Amino acid sequence: MGNLKITLRDNAWIRWGMLLMVGFVLAANYYFYDALSPLKSKLTEEFGFSSTDFGLFVSVYSIPNVFLLMAVLGGVILDKLGIRRTGFMFVSFMAFGALITAYGASDIYTNGGWGYGFMSSFMPSYSPELKMMLLGRFLFGLGAETSIVVISKIIVKWFKGKELALAFGVKLGLARTGSFLAFNLSPILIESPAGWTTAIWFAAFFVTASLIVFMIYMMLDLKLDRQSQQDGELVKSDPFRLSDLKKLILNPSFMYVTLLCLTFYSAVFPFLSFSADFFLNKFGLSVKESGFISSMLPVGTMFFTPLFGFVVDKYGRAASLMIYGSLILVLVHTCFAFTTINPYVLMVILGIAFSLVPASMWPSVAKIVDEKRIGSAYGFMFSIQNIGLWIFPILAGVVLDKTNAEGVESLNYTFTLIMFAALGILGLLFAILLKREDKISGYGLELPSNSK
Numbered sequence: 001m002g003n004l005k006i007t008l009r010d011n012a013w014i015r016w017g018m019l020l021m022v023g024f025v026l027a028a029n030y031y032f033y034d035a036l037s038p039l040k041s042k043l044t045e046e047f048g049f050s051s052t053d054f055g056l057f058v059s060v061y062s063i064p065n066v067f068l069l070m071a072v073l074g075g076v077i078l079d080k081l082g083i084r085r086t087g088f089m090f091v092s093f094m095a096f097g098a099l100i101t102a103y104g105a106s107d108i109y110t111n112g113g114w115g116y117g118f119m120s121s122f123m124p125s126y127s128p129e130l131k132m133m134l135l136g137r138f139l140f141g142l143g144a145e146t147s148i149v150v151i152s153k154i155i156v157k158w159f160k161g162k163e164l165a166l167a168f169g170v171k172l173g174l175a176r177t178g179s180f181l182a183f184n185l186s187p188i189l190i191e192s193p194a195g196w197t198t199a200i201w202f203a204a205f206f207v208t209a210s211l212i213v214f215m216i217y218m219m220l221d222l223k224l225d226r227q228s229q230q231d232g233e234l235v236k237s238d239p240f241r242l243s244d245l246k247k248l249i250l251n252p253s254f255m256y257v258t259l260l261c262l263t264f265y266s267a268v269f270p271f272l273s274f275s276a277d278f279f280l281n282k283f284g285l286s287v288k289e290s291g292f293i294s295s296m297l298p299v300g301t302m303f304f305t306p307l308f309g310f311v312v313d314k315y316g317r318a319a320s321l322m323i324y325g326s327l328i329l330v331l332v333h334t335c336f337a338f339t340t341i342n343p344y345v346l347m348v349i350l351g352i353a354f355s356l357v358p359a360s361m362w363p364s365v366a367k368i369v370d371e372k373r374i375g376s377a378y379g380f381m382f383s384i385q386n387i388g389l390w391i392f393p394i395l396a397g398v399v400l401d402k403t404n405a406e407g408v409e410s411l412n413y414t415f416t417l418i419m420f421a422a423l424g425i426l427g428l429l430f431a432i433l434l435k436r437e438d439k440i441s442g443y444g445l446e447l448p449s450n451s452k
């Protein structure tokens with residue numbers, strides 16, 4: 001018989017309150033990731049960025065996670081150092097990287113401020129502004145992905161055996177509030193009397209504020225650990241071993257879910273980064289309106305993801321929902337490429353796909369993988385996913401530059417969208433394989449959350 005002592009995680013108000021706090025950190029993270037997307041044409045106007053430069057800027061976020069295996073390493077560090085120290089370290093990286101990016105676009109820097117001379121002294125085909133902003137986004141990415149791993153582990157810690165899928169859904173909904181705000185606020189902030197870079201500084205300060213919120217969370221976390229230690233309820237992570245990684249890689253269910261994660265997200269996040277510019281070019285809209293249409297995607301997911309999380313908790317069917325979500329993604333990209341169907345409608349439908357897959361995928365990992373390895377498992381998945389988040393924004397930019405003559409009045413996005421639709425088809429295939437495999441391995445992905 002277990003100890004019946006009540007801990008902080010048994011208090012629903014505290015449990016959901018702490019979710020709001022970590023949700024704020026995620027919202028800041030997503031805000032910064034997307035804040036410059038509606039500014040693509042502004043960056044071309046001010047600093048001469050080509051589509052390839054913009055793609056490079058988006059993708060440099062993923063370089064530490066692909067080449068330094070930061071998300072895996074972060075998962076390992078997390079399993080070793082724990083939530084508080086790891087979280088603090090990586091949210092600090094995020095804040096520092098965000099501030100450096102804003103500095104790279106600022107007047108102080110462009111008028112010869114600190115580092116300008118150095119950044120001008122090599123690779124002259126890349127502007128000093130681009131180089132400093134790349135450095136900032138690199139550091140931001142180094143902290144951002146690992147901090148999402150930390151927050152995923154926090155959710156499992158507080159919600160396992162309770163409303164886990166719903167909590168994941170709400171967490172994603174809060175994160176995407178950040179994207180929603182970015183697509184709407186950035187186009188307004190570029191008109192600020194203090195100058196267009198206000199949009200970037202605001203994003204950087206938002207991330208800095210999230211560091212303070214994380215420090216408040218750390219106090220709650222400490223208290224829960226003390227209570228759980230007294231109860232003997234604390235789940236200690238085993239030290240990370242390479243053989244664990246091998247076990248994960250040899251698990252077909254885990255690999256299908258990881259490959260779905262790679263292909264599905266590669267067809268969504270890089271598309272979202274270019275989407276405002278796509279609407280601006282294809283439909284001849286203003287920066288504000290095209291940013292607003294892009295924000296329909298996160299706004300849809302803010303409601304649908306918790307809803308589907310609730311459905312997965314209560315009725316299961318996670319593997320099937322991943323298949324439906326992947327199918328919708330393919331249909332929407334095909335429509336974007338070949339039709340002029342109202343983009344508002346298509347973005348909301350894409351929001352359904354972007355809710356179905358994440359709301360069922362992330363909690364499914366907790367069924368496939370032992371809780372002691374969950375940090376490493378999410379870290380591994382994020383690192384593989386980041387290969388796509390690194391390559392596809394660059395490819396999207398290159399395809400755009402190659403399929404459009406220089407200086408053309410409006411960019412044609414057809415080939416770029418065909419690329420995203422093809423990624424969606426691969427994702428669909430992995431989702432089908434995952435469902436088939438679940439019947440063999442019996443992880444119960446089609447069952448409600450509390451039945452496993």
Ligand SMILES: NCCCC[C@H](N)C(=O)NCC(=O)O
Nearest residue numbers: 030033145148172269358382
């Ligand atoms: N904010 C853009 C990149 C976030 C990537 C992150 N590794 C992730 O997978 N997030 C889950 C989600 O569904 O947003």
